Amino acid sequence: MIETDILIIGAGVVGASIARELSRYELQILIVEKEVDVAFGTSKANSGILHSGIHDLPGSLKAQLCVRGNTLYPKIVEELNVSYKNNGQIIVARSPEELPILKKLVQQGRTNGITGFSELSKEELLQLEPNLSTNLAGGVFVESAGIVIPFDLVFALTENAIANGVQLAIQTKVLNIVYDKKQFLVTTNRGIFKTKKIINAAGLNGAKIAALIGDDSITIHPRKGEEYILDRKLEGLVKRTIFPLPSENSKGILIIPTTEGNIMLGPTAQEVNDSTDLTTTAAGWQEIFPEVKSLMPSLKATDLITSFAGLRASGNTDDFIIAHSPVSRQFINVVGIDSPGLTAAPAIAEYVIELLQETGLQLKEKKVFNPYRRLIRMQTLTREEQEILMKKDPAYSRIVCRCEQISEGEIRAAIRRGATTLDGVKLRTRSGMGRCQGGFCTQKIITLLCEELNILPWEVTKNGPGSEVLTRSLRNK
Amino acid sequence: MHEIPIDLLIIGAGPAGLAAAIGAAEAGVKEILLLDRQDEPGGILQQCIHNGFGLKYFKEELTGPEYAQRFIDQLDVYPQINIKTESMVTKITPDRKVYALNGRSKLNCYQAKAIILAMGCRERPRGAINIPGSRPSGIYTAGTVQHLMNIYGLSPGKEAIILGSGDIGLIMARRLTLEGIKVKAVLERLPYSTGLNRNIVQCLEDFKIPLYLSHTIIEIIGKKRITGVQIAPVTTDLQPVYNKAFLLPCDTLILSVGLIPENELSLMAGVKLDPNTCGPLVNSFYETSVPGIFACGNVAHVHDLVDDVSIESKVAGQAAAAYIQGDKFSSSFFKVNLGRNIRSVIPQYVATNQPTTLYIRTHFPEKGVSLKIGKNRIQQRVVTPGETIRYTLSPEKLKEFTNSITVSLEEETKID
Incomplete structure (x- = not known):
């Protein structure tokens, strides 16, 4: 039986951030994840915005941890080699009547401790972003906001945590938890684990996990967000993330430039009952498109390449719930982490460590902690570097994904780093994310997965058991 | 370098x-x-x-x-x-x-x-035509499935639905059937197929595969693997009629949408x-x-x-x-103008002294029309967007033009 000091349930951005932070210390740590890969829950569908914290209510955990998290990112993305850009955000007012609301928002931002605002007249707005509508009344630019690839971040955090001794168990679903005063016995589909402390970072299943120890204080409401992605040929059309004024239950429908040059439109914010409902809808698109088109008239539906939906794991307090469980102080809930959860994640990790210390956790720094994750992205190398790499391993000179120009070498490396499915390869390398959406490379990636994992083509899945992509060979019926 | x-x-x-x-x-x-x-x-x-x-x-x-x-x-x-x-x-x-x-x-x-x-x-992939629903496995473009079957020898599923009646969709309907995969329907949003007529006959009719014209998919269903699609008829302006939607179960969806x-x-x-x-x-x-x-x-x-x-x-x-x-x-060219019911013509510029074959595509199908190019009129039995009309301009014919060439399809009664 595996015995650990701390068991983290859930390998999304929250669980992974906590794991990586804890991996600095002499501790036995295990992350259990029910999906076939990390980041496959809510984090996969995050908008990837590193928020400034202007939207959050002063005094809330959200405000405190978002502002702090934002300041921690430049170092993290540097250490972990994650695609990131400090592109800033612009919140626009559609009419003169909205300008006073914008001013209030700036005031709220100042209260939250943010600096680096500039209020923009209509002319200044168009100077910064010439493709915005000329009908807007003005805006405010917030310097500290940025963008990041959310799943890349989670892969990086997890890989780095593992490099520093954390254990990860995928496809491991927690079924039962028993507490016997000194330790928890956690029953999963893959055996029983013993642990002194538990961190519940189970996202959409956070309430169910808490309930396993008799903690009924939590309710999670899945709130769906649909996003639509445009062709990379539009790179540069917009540089900063464009926000309208916030609505009642969201920051509004945005125009988001991604670090890779796509433009993302969304998200919607719709309460749903089914915590596995990841459908996009005609209604969602009909809500998004006129909204973003009114901000940027040149946007065209014909530039769409794909869409997706994600579920925010919203809690019942309008704020993050990060606290010792009322049932056991050795069980820490880190739930209700909706927006700005991704931005706050590194600060959440710090906060959780403080909570662990309150219950007597002794932290002893490891003699050797490696803060770096290194990764080869052919597109970011100089020509000379590419030549050297291709000489060393010709697989880097064979392009598999023609739209995003991803080489066989990068795909093989992604599989060796932990991808076991088509989606796992796609999210780690971008292969299949381009304008043909895998039309030409899916078959090659299937072959590479078979070779690397020593499996048969019909065992290859899109995202885990049940999502097999092929049924059989045509040759031996 | x-x-x-x-x-x-x-x-x-x-x-x-x-x-x-x-x-x-x-x-x-x-x-x-x-x-x-x-x-x-x-x-x-x-x-x-x-x-x-x-x-x-x-x-x-x-x-x-x-x-x-x-x-x-x-x-x-x-x-x-x-x-x-x-x-x-x-x-x-x-x-x-x-x-x-x-x-x-x-x-x-x-x-x-x-x-x-x-x-x-x-x-064109699924995302480009924005079909709502979930994102399970079992959805392929026709060319990808053709590659998987014909080059790799792998079967995509057991029961397929094909969206789009262009030539690749039609060819794949037959190919899947021959390999024992049931093709339950070919759906076409337009009121006519965009494929070659010979393919409709040889790939669908010969195998009794139903073709639903003026129908589209309004939702993809299935969490891990696709389990079915919601299909709805469309109006003349191509809008789905939601209250007439019906479910067709399948484990494979093949897109042939352009x-x-x-x-x-x-x-x-x-x-x-x-x-x-x-x-x-x-x-x-x-x-x-x-x-x-x-x-x-x-x-x-x-x-x-x-x-x-x-x-x-x-x-x-x-x-x-x-x-x-x-x-x-040649340094001088006639620009080709698109007239009635002409979607595209290639080449777009015809050299004034070079015999040139025009490849002409129409917007919509029609019968009893003539192709009109300058003084020349050529009767067409039937034209469809799926079939190219070819016309060669000889040096003789080119002589009548001065600065542009207009190509159009005219109803026969209207031709003087």
């Missing part, structure tokens, strides 16, 4: 690139290099194992790989043609520098005297595109808006017959040869 000089560089060794290379070699070009990203020449033909190719060009019926092989075999006659496979062109400049990654660990830069763009086209010429490299080179063909604007010599850069095959416009690709690509190859040899082309 060391530049490799080359007379003619052809991007893509599919049917267009191969015919262009042979055309150029016949016309005396001394050094021709074909670059292809696949591991063998022949392009998409290698996965098109059905017959029906070559009736026009070779006057016999061939399969796709057989048709390709006829051209590959001809290469032996021309030692001046070289092919590099597993070579992916990453960049072209307007002054005809071509950067290519080759699969044997090198990044090369070629300086070409002339370039022929022959990259073909790609399929082909897009792959012109990302063309745009890098500064080549201007025609919004109607989505390919470069070309003249009678298949020369693009950038001097010395030519385009032919599906990168220029999507063809219904590969035979036409071969014919036009030979013209492009010969023209590139003339360009390299310093011959002067």
